[in-house]
Amino acid sequence: xxxxxxxxxxxxxxxxxxxxxxxxxxxxxxxxxxxxxxxxxxxxxxxxxxxxxxxxxxxxxxxxxxxxxxxxxxxxxxxxxxxxxxxxxxxxxxxxxxxxxxxxxxxxxxxxxxxxxxxxxxxxxxxxxxxxxxxxxxxxxxxxxxxxxxxxxxxxxxxxxxxxxxxxxxxxxxxxxxxxxxxxxxxxxxxxxxxxxxxxxxxxxxxxxxxxxxxxxxxxxxxxxxxxxxxxx
Numbered sequence: 001x002x003x004x005x006x007x008x009x010x011x012x013x014x015x016x017x018x019x020x021x022x023x024x025x026x027x028x029x030x031x032x033x034x035x036x037x038x039x040x041x042x043x044x045x046x047x048x049x050x051x052x053x054x055x056x057x058x059x060x061x062x063x064x065x066x067x068x069x070x071x072x073x074x075x076x077x078x079x080x081x082x083x084x085x086x087x088x089x090x091x092x093x094x095x096x097x098x099x100x101x102x103x104x105x106x107x108x109x110x111x112x113x114x115x116x117x118x119x120x121x122x123x124x125x126x127x128x129x130x131x132x133x134x135x136x137x138x139x140x141x142x143x144x145x146x147x148x149x150x151x152x153x154x155x156x157x158x159x160x161x162x163x164x165x166x167x168x169x170x171x172x173x174x175x176x177x178x179x180x181x182x183x184x185x186x187x188x189x190x191x192x193x194x195x196x197x198x199x200x201x202x203x204x205x206x207x208x209x210x211x212x213x214x215x216x217x218x219x220x221x222x223x224x225x226x227x228x229x230x231x232x233x
Contacts, residue, residue: 024116024118024120024121028118028122029117032115032116032118032119033119036051036119039051042126048065051068052065053068058127062077062083062100063079073103073104077100088186090113090116093119145198145201145203145204151218151222152190155222155226156221156225158227158230162227164223165224186229189225189229192224192225192228192229196213196216196221196224200221
């Protein structure tokens, strides 16, 4: 099972199962950032306000600014492996309270994916070595994979998912820094299920993932999805 979830982590984060496109327009993103500026600062002389400053967040775990007092939910998300990159920042900007349940951040979110891409491209400029930060690649076979409604509607048993993932969590450390293995926590259940079924149905090419996914029942996939979607709680 650990091989299965390690492979999911590499694939979701690095080979195309991405929600944010790295090709955002930073100049436009500066305008989008105005929606955030009442609580956050970024750039030279940035300091904490209602929210923490956003300098240097790329590649860092959530709740990384030591001088800011975060909510327990955000602190726990960072400890459980939530790392800020193109995808996680875009997801958080879209719906903060859905991404980190229990966060104090009272922001309605940015619905337009282009605006989010631009915003994240803007924020990326304020990391120390933005050219060295891996970019998320667009995908042609991911969220668009067709999965039967009756499969997507299965309610996963998170406790069973935790049992199935026991060996895996020894590899996916709380810091998210396990020999390059990124975090797979906080993924929406439908996305997680769709990803695994894309392998199971042969729509995504990865021999090991196809083999491992084929051994899982629909209920087991749903259970894993339920567990990893709520691992920060």
